[in-house]
Amino acid sequence: MVPAPVFPRLVAIGGAEDKEGERAILREFVRLSGGEGASIVVIPSASETPDVVGELYQRIFQELGAPEVSVLTIAARDDARNEAAMRQVERATGTFFTGGDQLRIMNRLGGTGVDTTLHRRCEEGMVVGGTSAGAAVMSSTMIVEGETKSPRAGAVRTGPGLELLPGVIIDQHFAQRGRIGRLLSVIGLFPHYLGVGIDEDTAIVVQGHRATVIGSGAVTIVDAGGASFNDAVDTPTGACITLCEVTLHSLPHGRSFDLLERKPILDSQ
Amino acid sequence: MVPAPVFPRLVAIGGAEDKEGERAILREFVRLSGGEGASIVVIPSASETPDVVGELYQRIFQELGAPEVSVLTIAARDDARNEAAMRQVERATGTFFTGGDQLRIMNRLGGTGVDTTLHRRCEEGMVVGGTSAGAAVMSSTMIVEGETKSPRAGAVRTGPGLELLPGVIIDQHFAQRGRIGRLLSVIGLFPHYLGVGIDEDTAIVVQGHRATVIGSGAVTIVDAGGASFNDAVDTPTGACITLCEVTLHSLPHGRSFDLLERKPILDSQ
Numbered sequence: 287m288v289p290a291p292v293f294p295r296l297v298a299i300g301g302a303e304d305k306e307g308e309r310a311i312l313r314e315f316v317r318l319s320g321g322e323g324a325s326i327v328v329i330p331s332a333s334e335t336p337d338v339v340g341e342l343y344q345r346i347f348q349e350l351g352a353p354e355v356s357v358l359t360i361a362a363r364d365d366a367r368n369e370a371a372m373r374q375v376e377r378a379t380g381t382f383f384t385g386g387d388q389l390r391i392m393n394r395l396g397g398t399g400v401d402t403t404l405h406r407r408c409e410e411g412m413v414v415g416g417t418s419a420g421a422a423v424m425s426s427t428m429i430v431e432g433e434t435k436s437p438r439a440g441a442v443r444t445g446p447g448l449e450l451l452p453g454v455i456i457d458q459h460f461a462q463r464g465r466i467g468r469l470l471s472v473i474g475l476f477p478h479y480l481g482v483g484i485d486e487d488t489a490i491v492v493q494g495h496r497a498t499v500i501g502s503g504a505v506t507i508v509d510a511g512g513a514s515f516n517d518a519v520d521t522p523t524g525a526c527i528t529l530c531e532v533t534l535h536s537l538p539h540g541r542s543f544d545l546l547e548r549k550p551i552l553d554s555q
Numbered sequence: 556m557v558p559a560p561v562f563p564r565l566v567a568i569g570g571a572e573d574k575e576g577e578r579a580i581l582r583e584f585v586r587l588s589g590g591e592g593a594s595i596v597v598i599p600s601a602s603e604t605p606d607v608v609g610e611l612y613q614r615i616f617q618e619l620g621a622p623e624v625s626v627l628t629i630a631a632r633d634d635a636r637n638e639a640a641m642r643q644v645e646r647a648t649g650t651f652f653t654g655g656d657q658l659r660i661m662n663r664l665g666g667t668g669v670d671t672t673l674h675r676r677c678e679e680g681m682v683v684g685g686t687s688a689g690a691a692v693m694s695s696t697m698i699v700e701g702e703t704k705s706p707r708a709g710a711v712r713t714g715p716g717l718e719l720l721p722g723v724i725i726d727q728h729f730a731q732r733g734r735i736g737r738l739l740s741v742i743g744l745f746p747h748y749l750g751v752g753i754d755e756d757t758a759i760v761v762q763g764h765r766a767t768v769i770g771s772g773a774v775t776i777v778d779a780g781g782a783s784f785n786d787a788v789d790t791p792t793g794a795c796i797t798l799c800e801v802t803l804h805s806l807p808h809g810r811s812f813d814l815l816e817r818k819p820i821l822d823s824q
Contacts, residue, residue, distance in 0.1 A: 435731055435772070436730045436754050436757075436772045436773040436805075437773060461704035461705045461733065461735075461736050463733070464730065464731075464733025464735075465733075466730075466775075467730050467805075470805055485704065485705050488705075503704070503795065504706060504736070504795045506735075508803070514819070515819065525807065526772065526807030526808070527805070527807070528805065528806055530804045530821070531802055531803075531804065531819075532802070532803040532804070532805070533800055533801070533802065533803070534777070534798070534803045535798065535801070536705075536736075536739055536795075536796070536797065536798045536801070537797055537799075538794065538795030538796070538797060539795070541797055550783070550784065550799040550800075552783075552799070
């Protein structure tokens with residue numbers, strides 16, 4: 287029997303979360319990380335300006351009550367094999383990946399000691415948060431780049447992610463950038479994965495296999511597992527694919543979804 | 556027993572169709588209207604510059620081989636009660652509504668003699684084409700205005716359309732303007748209607764209850780008829796609605812959909 291996948295505690299944010307006002311999403315990340323007992327490591331490796339972004343989130347998490355917040359700058363793979371870096375993650379109750387380019391995270395962290403430590407700490411209950419690229423990278427197969435309005439073959443490049451969230455492909459800035467076509471292009475090729483499109487200032491909080499939506503937008507879940515027709519594999523590059531009977535859910539703040547059963551949880555109607 | 560709805564012959568275009576090159580969609584409209592025997596009436600009532608737009612389409616349809624193309628300018632309701640206007644539609648084998656504001660079409664034509672003549676001629680086999688606003692207006696309940704990225708209550712204004720296409724709500728410029736949230740907002744309220752989102756330079760050709768996609772983009776069909784949960788009616792204005800288990804189809808050029816059975820027709824795989 288295949289063992290049930292392990293879902294760590296995650297906060298995957300669709301980007302552009304409130305950083306000035308109530309900061310409800312980042313506040314929830316701090317709370318889940320232990321609040322007054324939180325020890326948070328910010329990893330700004332996705333960013334072009336890691337120092338600026340690292341300091342920004344450090345300040346916010348401190349303002350939101352986390353007593354210990356450090357920045358872990360990983361500019362090269364060697365930085366992610368460094369003992370001090372591993373110890374930093376070892377001590378953390380929460381790790382946060384900022385936005386930028388998800389490929390930078392994978393290029394610098396994938397398969398390193400910090401990556402391994404991160405996964406082990408997740409199994410022990412550490413929370414991983416991430417916004418935009420920092421959310422995309424939680425996927426097993428991750429969207430690397432490529433935009434397409436209509437669902438088209440070959441329009442979107444995918445690659446390995448940090449594999450924190452089994453069976454899920456996350457897309458971000460979802461409604462704001464009109465990315466349903468991009469996500470459908472990808473789940474056409476990977477129908478065994480759930481496509482999860484997260485709007486800006488919106489997040490899913492994953493605890494066990496329950497994902498709960500928080501924030502001001504919606505989360506769109508597309509499931510091609512039961513599609514009656516799907517020619518994504520056979521369609522020539524650049525042409526539109528055909529997808530029939532994909533299941534779509536649109537879930538706002540407070541709604542939950544069972545990532546394992548691939549069904550909404552409607553007990554809180 | 557409720558009689559089966561009558562579907563006229565329609566070409567509903569998502570806007571921005573090719574007007575310079577191969578002009579495949581407009582060419583198909585001319586062909587369906589009778590080609591060398593076509594008598595086409597262009598109704599540019601949706602446009603802010605009806606004379607310019609009317610002449611543009613007149614020239615294109617002539618270039619595409621229609622021997623008789625006239626423009627019917629309806630600037631006020633009286634123009635649509637005019638005997639000469641009714642005779643113009645009476646003689647037509649094809650009528651074409653240009654883009655602009657769909658409400659202008661309804662305000663000027665709805666319930667007039669031209670409207671009645673149009674419907675009668677449709678029953679006799681006349682083809683109605685329309686692009687953008689001219690496609691939206693074919694709906695029974697039509698999207699009037701309002702944009703929303705995430706599906707939200709009260710974000711989209713609807714009103715009566717020309718009721719040429721029973722049971723369907725058309726949205727246009729669909730992928731290009733990221734309108735899935737807007738269409739979901741509407742079909743949440745009207746789950747008995749099919750939501751049909753047509754991309755730019757893309758159209759559905761309706762013959763009987765079969766809609767066939769032509770053009771360079773895709774047609775997205777969303778069906779909330781079987782949704783397991785839908786709180787669109789109860790959600791306060793401005794808040795995101797919840798929709799669970801909506802069925803979505805994405806269909807490119809050559810694919811067909813049965814508007815009555817609400818299922819794709821896959822005989823042409």
